Amino acid sequence: MSMRSLGRELGVEAMALYRYVSGREDLLEAVVARLLDGLAERVEAAGTTSWQEYLQYLAHEIRDVALRHPSAFPLVVSRHPATPWLRPPLRDIDTVEHLLATLTGYGFDEERAVDTYKAFTSFLVGYLLLEVSMRTENVSAVEEPMNEGSAQIPEQDTATDVQGAPHVLRMRERLSQDRGAEEFEIGLEMLLNRIERAVSV
Amino acid sequence: MSMRSLGRELGVEAMALYRYVSGREDLLEAVVARLLDGLAERVEAAGTTSWQEYLQYLAHEIRDVALRHPSAFPLVVSRHPATPWLRPPLRDIDTVEHLLATLTGYGFDEERAVDTYKAFTSFLVGYLLLEVSMRTENVSAVEEPMNEGSAQIPEQDTATDVQGAPHVLRMRERLSQDRGAEEFEIGLEMLLNRIERAVSV
DNA sequence: TCGGCGAGCATACGGCGTAAACAAGGACTG
DNA sequence: CAGTCCTTGTTTACGCCGTATGCTCGCCGA
Numbered sequence: 140m141s142m143r144s145l146g147r148e149l150g151v152e153a154m155a156l157y158r159y160v161s162g163r164e165d166l167l168e169a170v171v172a173r174l175l176d177g178l179a180e181r182v183e184a185a186g187t188t189s190w191q192e193y194l195q196y197l198a199h200e201i202r203d204v205a206l207r208h209p210s211a212f213p214l215v216v217s218r219h220p221a222t223p224w225l226r227p228p229l230r231d232i233d234t235v236e237h238l239l240a241t242l243t244g245y246g247f248d249e250e251r252a253v254d255t256y257k258a259f260t261s262f263l264v265g266y267l268l269l270e271v272s273m274r275t276e277n278v279s280a281v282e283e284p285m286n287e288g289s290a291q292i293p294e295q296d297t298a299t300d301v302q303g304a305p306h307v308l309r310m311r312e313r314l315s316q317d318r319g320a321e322e323f324e325i326g327l328e329m330l331l332n333r334i335e336r337a338v339s340v
Numbered sequence: 341m342s343m344r345s346l347g348r349e350l351g352v353e354a355m356a357l358y359r360y361v362s363g364r365e366d367l368l369e370a371v372v373a374r375l376l377d378g379l380a381e382r383v384e385a386a387g388t389t390s391w392q393e394y395l396q397y398l399a400h401e402i403r404d405v406a407l408r409h410p411s412a413f414p415l416v417v418s419r420h421p422a423t424p425w426l427r428p429p430l431r432d433i434d435t436v437e438h439l440l441a442t443l444t445g446y447g448f449d450e451e452r453a454v455d456t457y458k459a460f461t462s463f464l465v466g467y468l469l470l471e472v473s474m475r476t477e478n479v480s481a482v483e484e485p486m487n488e489g490s491a492q493i494p495e496q497d498t499a500t501d502v503q504g505a506p507h508v509l510r511m512r513e514r515l516s517q518d519r520g521a522e523e524f525e526i527g528l529e530m531l532l533n534r535i536e537r538a539v540s541v
Numbered sequence: 542t543c544g545g546c547g548a549g550c551a552t553a554c555g556g557c558g559t560a561a562a563c564a565a566g567g568a569c570t571g
Numbered sequence: 572c573a574g575t576c577c578t579t580g581t582t583t584a585c586g587c588c589g590t591a592t593g594c595t596c597g598c599c600g601a
Contacts, residue, residue, distance in 0.1 A: 142558060155580050164559065216469070217414065219477045219499065224516035226470050228351045236505035243507060252507075257523055267467025268417070269427050276420045276426045278430075300422065304437035306444060314560075315425035322458055329534045342588060355590075356549050364589065543601085548593075557588065564581075571574080 140167075165300070171215050171230075174204050179233040190245040191331050194259060197238070198327050201228055201263055208272035210267045214263055217295060226260045257332050261328050341368075371515075372416050375405050391446040392532050395460060398439070399528050402429055403462055410472035417465055427461045429468070448539060451535040456535050463531050471520045 146153040153203055160166040177199060187193040205212040212228075229235055235256065244253040256264035262304075301308045343364055347354040361367040379401060387396040406413040406429075413429075421431035430436055436457065443453040502509045 141520070141556080143556075151579095152581055153557095154582085157559075158533075158579065200394055202444070213418065217473075219473070223474065223477060224512060226474070230503055232505050232508055237510060238507045239507035248510050249514055253511055254523075255486075256515070258527065261466035261470055261523075261527065263466070264469055265462035265464070266473075268465055268469070269462055272418075273424065276424060300433055304433050306440035307437045308452050310424060310440060310454055313450055314457070322455075322462075326459060326462065333530045333534070343590080352548095354588095356550085358590075359548060375570055471584070545600095546598090547597090548598105551593090554590090555588100557585095560583105560585085562581105562583085565579085567576100567578080567580085569574105569576080571572100 142166075145169070161292070167214060167220065170211060171218055174208055174211060174215060175228070175231060175234070178204075180239050182234070182237060189229075190242055194255075194334075195243050195327065195333060198259075198263060198323075201325060202267060204270050206274075206326070207269040209274045212267065212271045216268055227259050228263055229297070251334075251338050256339070258330060258334065262326060266319075266323050266326055270323070273317065273319070296310070343367075355538065368415060370421055371412060371491060375409055375412060375416060376429070376432060376435070379405075380432070380438050383435070389402070392536070394442050395456075395532060395535075399460075399464060399524075403524060405429075406468040406472050407475075410475045413472045417469055419442065426456050427458070427465075429464055430457070430461050452535075452539050455538070459531060459535065463527060467520075467527055472523070474518065474520070480527055489506065508535060 140152075142156055143153040146156055149156075156166070165204065170282050181200060182193070182197050185193075185196045203214075205322065216227045218227070218230075219226060221232070225235060227230070234298070236257060238259075239252050242255055243249075247255065301311070307314070341361050344354040345355055347357055350357075381392070382401060383398050386394075388397050405416075416426045417432070419428070421428060422433070425431070426436060430439065439457060439460075440453050444450075445454055446510070448456065473505065498541075502512070507517070
C-alpha cells in the first residue's frame with residue numbers, strides 16, 4: 140500500500156487523498172478502526188449468559204475479522220494502541236471496558252479480570268497472527284525463480300533442505316495441514332479451563 | 341533501518357554494503373538468522389531430562405532473545421520462514437527437527453508432537469510479541485506534542501478518553517503493571533499441563 | 542614494475558510521503 | 572445575472588528510500 144498506488148486504484152492523484160486523511164499513518168489507523176468497528180456493540184448485543192460464552196463469542200468475532208482480512212490483521216496487532224496499557228487486538232477502550240465490566244459482573248476480582256484480559260489477548264495474537272500469516276504467505280512471495288536453464292527441480296526446495304531431518308520429513312504432511320479452526324477452538328477451550336481454575340481458587 | 345542510515349552508522353556509503361549482502365531483504369534475513377544462531381545446539385547441549393524441562397528451556401531461550409533484542413524480535417515473527425510448514429519463532433529446520441525428535445523420544449506420537457509444536461509456537465508469539473511491543477513503544481513515538489500554548493494538561497490523554505469507562509479507570513494501574521515474567525511463566529506452565537493431559541489420554 | 546582486483550565512491554533512476562501553490566467547477570449571496 | 576467562496580483535484584517540488592551501473596584507488600602477487 141502506498142498513497143500513490145491507492146490513488147491510482149481510485150483513479151485519482153495521490154495528493155487528492157490528503158483531502159480526506161491527514162497522512163498515511165492516519166489512513167492505516169482508520170483501517171484498523173474500521174476492522175474493529177462496532178465490536179463492543181456486537182459483543183454487547185450478543186446477550187451471552189456466562190463469562191465463558193462471552194469470551195468465546197468475543198474470540199470468534201476477532202477471528203472472523205482476522206480471516207476476513209488476513210493481510211490487514213497484522214496491522215491491528217503491530218500498531219501501537221491508543222494507550223500503553225491496552226494491548227492488541229483488544230485495543231479500544233470501549234471493548235476493554237466491556238470485557239472488564241463483564242468479568243467483574245461474573246465475580247472476577249480485579250487481578251483475575253486483568254490477568255484474564257492479558258492471557259486472552261496473548262492467546263488471540265499468537266493463534267491468529269500465525270494463522271493469517273500461513274494464509275497470506277503464498278499469495279505474494281514466490282519471487283518467481285523462473286526455472287530458466289536448470290533441468291529437473293527435485294521436489295521444490297523441500298527435499299534439499301530437509302536431508303538429515305527425518306522427523307520433520309516424516310511429519311511434513313501433518314505440519315502443513317491446516318487445522319487452524321480446530322487448533323483455535325481447542326486452545327480457546329483450554330484457556331477458558333485454566334481461567335476457570337484460577338478463578339475458583 | 342535504511343541502507344543509507346546503516347552505511348552512515350558504519351562510516352561508509354550505502355552502496356558499500358552491497359559488497360557484503362545482496363540487498364536489504366537479505367540483510368534482514370541475516371539479522372533473524374543471527375538472533376537464532378546456535379539455538380538448536382544450545383538446546384541440545386542443555387541436557388534436559390524431560391520434555392517439560394526441554395520445552396521450558398527452549399521457551400526461556402527464545403524469551404531471552406526477544407528481551408535482548410526487543411526491536412528486532414518482531415522481525416523474527418513477521419518474516420516468512422524458509423518453508424510454509426514452519427512457523428515463527430521456531431523457523432529453522434534444525435530446531436524443529438530437534439524438537440520433534442525430542443518429543444518423539446519421550447513417547448509423543450506424530451499428532452501430539454505436531455500439535456505441541458503448533459501450540460508452543462503460538463504461545464511464544466502471543467506472549468513475546470506483546471511483551472516486546474510494550475517494552476518498545478515508549479522508546480520512540482510520543483510525537484512530542486510540544487505543550488505549546490495550552491495551559492494545564494489534565495493527566496495526559498488518559499483522563500480524557502477514559503471517561504465513561506470506570507472499570508478501565510479503576511484497573512489502569514494494574515493494566516500497566518509489567519508482570520511479563522510471571523505471566524510468561526504461568527502461561528508456559530499451563531501450556532505444559534495441558535499438553536501433559538493431552539498426551540496421557 | 543605492472544596488472545588485476547577488491548573495497549569503497551559517485552551518480553542516477555524510479556518510487557515513496559507529503560508540503561505548497563494552483564485551477565476548475567459548483568453553490569451560495571447580492 | 573455577476574461575484575464570491577468552498578470543495579475537489581492537479582502540479583510541482585523536496586528529501587527520503589533501495590539499488591543498478593560504472594569509476595577510482597590502493598594493495599599484493601608476479
